[in-house]
Amino acid sequence: MNPESPEERNGTPVGRRVFLGTLGLGALGVLTAPALQRGLESLAGKDPTGLSGLLPNGGGFRYYSVAASVPDKNATDYRLTIGGLVDHPRAYTLADLRALPQTRLVRDVQCVTGWRVPGTPFEGVRLADLLDAAGVRPTARALRFTCFDGTYTESLTLAQARRPDVLVALRMQDKDIGHDHGGPVRLYVAPMYFYKSAKWLSGITVTDRVRPGYWENLGYDVDAWVGRSNGRTDEPTG
Amino acid sequence: MNPPADAPARPSVRLPRFSRAERWVHRTTAALMGVCVLTAAVLYIPQLAVLVGRRELVVRVHECAGLALPVPVLVGLAFRAFRADLRLLNRFGPHDRLWLWAAARRDRRHGARPAGKFNAGQKIYAAWIAGAALVMLGTGLAMWFTHLAPLVWRTAATFVHDWLALAIAVVLAGHIGMALGDPEARRGLRTGTVSGEWAKREHPLWRP
Numbered sequence: 001m002n003p004e005s006p007e008e009r010n011g012t013p014v015g016r017r018v019f020l021g022t023l024g025l026g027a028l029g030v031l032t033a034p035a036l037q038r039g040l041e042s043l044a045g046k047d048p049t050g051l052s053g054l055l056p057n058g059g060g061f062r063y064y065s066v067a068a069s070v071p072d073k074n075a076t077d078y079r080l081t082i083g084g085l086v087d088h089p090r091a092y093t094l095a096d097l098r099a100l101p102q103t104r105l106v107r108d109v110q111c112v113t114g115w116r117v118p119g120t121p122f123e124g125v126r127l128a129d130l131l132d133a134a135g136v137r138p139t140a141r142a143l144r145f146t147c148f149d150g151t152y153t154e155s156l157t158l159a160q161a162r163r164p165d166v167l168v169a170l171r172m173q174d175k176d177i178g179h180d181h182g183g184p185v186r187l188y189v190a191p192m193y194f195y196k197s198a199k200w201l202s203g204i205t206v207t208d209r210v211r212p213g214y215w216e217n218l219g220y221d222v223d224a225w226v227g228r229s230n231g232r233t234d235e236p237t238g
Numbered sequence: 239m240n241p242p243a244d245a246p247a248r249p250s251v252r253l254p255r256f257s258r259a260e261r262w263v264h265r266t267t268a269a270l271m272g273v274c275v276l277t278a279a280v281l282y283i284p285q286l287a288v289l290v291g292r293r294e295l296v297v298r299v300h301e302c303a304g305l306a307l308p309v310p311v312l313v314g315l316a317f318r319a320f321r322a323d324l325r326l327l328n329r330f331g332p333h334d335r336l337w338l339w340a341a342a343r344r345d346r347r348h349g350a351r352p353a354g355k356f357n358a359g360q361k362i363y364a365a366w367i368a369g370a371a372l373v374m375l376g377t378g379l380a381m382w383f384t385h386l387a388p389l390v391w392r393t394a395a396t397f398v399h400d401w402l403a404l405a406i407a408v409v410l411a412g413h414i415g416m417a418l419g420d421p422e423a424r425r426g427l428r429t430g431t432v433s434g435e436w437a438k439r440e441h442p443l444w445r446p
Contacts, residue, residue: 011334014329022368033395064293067292069291232393
């Protein structure tokens with residue numbers, strides 16, 4: 001019904017070739033991604049402008065929040081409560097936490113979605129010290145962490161929580177932890193994927209069994225060792 | 239009804255360019271793509287992520303819009319006019335090569351850029367964005383259903399998904415920018431008809 005010029009009907013099928021070529025390039029991209037990614041990361045490491053931070057996998061931290069909005073807490077209204085199966089439940093202010101012995105660790109941060117930030121200093125109170133001060137009862141097996149974003153939760157077994165590389169962190173990258181990074185206080189679990197390092201930490205409850213946290217209820221591993229969980233093979237950070 | 243094949247389209251006449259079904263395919267695809275791009279921006283740009291939060295919800299919306307993205311085109315295949323236009327988009331004639339040469343030389347004279355119903359740029363855009371959308375769908379599914387794909391593929395799929403998203407954002411901005419610069423082309427997709435003058439100027443070889 002629509003008379004077309006012959007070349008419009010019988011020309012070369014370039015469209016199909018472009019379409020299939022794009023699909024092929026996509027598949028090739030997936031196959032060569034590991035090599036390409038390594039190359040780009042080494043290039044980005046030498047970038048003095050910092051512009052590469054805007055590109056995919058450009059390095060640095062990414063902001064993830066599962067809540068609609070997160071209140072600001074500061075030295076006057078921040079509290080960290082420790083309760084559950086302990087002999088001495090209590091609430092710490094920011095000043096209380098700062099007055100305790102501080103530990104500084106410098107490790108890589110590995111996110112379960114793939115990004116990794118090398119050599120990031122974290123500083124704070126060993127979780128083991130807080131547990132000792134609280135007096136953990138013999139029936140206790142695990143910890144549940146709650147956050148003042150009102151939504152996020154995390155968990156650790158008692159043995160994991162007592163590791164020397166698990167901190168209630170007050171400083172990151174040698175600065176007080178800002179709000180976007182989970183400040184003023186966040187958990188830092190050095191040997192595990194970064195979702196274990198709950199931001200905006202406000203409560204620690206000692207429990208008789210592990211109660212899976214927010215992402216763990218959505219399918220992520222509870223024992224989230226870097227390189228040995230979530231089907232990933234990253235270099236360990238512990 | 240049809241003018242002789244060599245006669246120019248009469249001015250001041252409205253020429254039928256897109257059927258109702260085709261316009262709805264374009265509209266719904268554009269809306270779904272818009273949702274994909276906006277949610278992607280929220281997931282990707284830290285400042286927006288800080289503003290919106292609700293990561294799990296945003297991910298869910300992004301996944302649903304991405305899955306639905308090919309549906310309008312697949313439904314469109316049931317319509318004769320849509321299939322006919324796909325055929326025109328696929329086939330390249332000698333005039334398309336001239337058009338591409340003129341574009342490469344930044345020659346903006348209409349005489350230098352012969353085109354049928356679709357010009358060569360539109361044809362390449364259509365084929366590329368269709369392929370790119372399917373690559374996004376495939377890599378997106380590999381990121382989503384991690385237990386289905388071999389595990390090393392997840393990072394690779396993420397890598398391709400991220401970089402191709404950037405490329406699509408640039409190309410899509412070009413597509414929208416050119417539409418903004420051509421009200422009559424937009425009218426064609428809104429009402430289905432275009433003016434004879436416009437058709438003669440932009441698509442001289444088109445015989446509606």
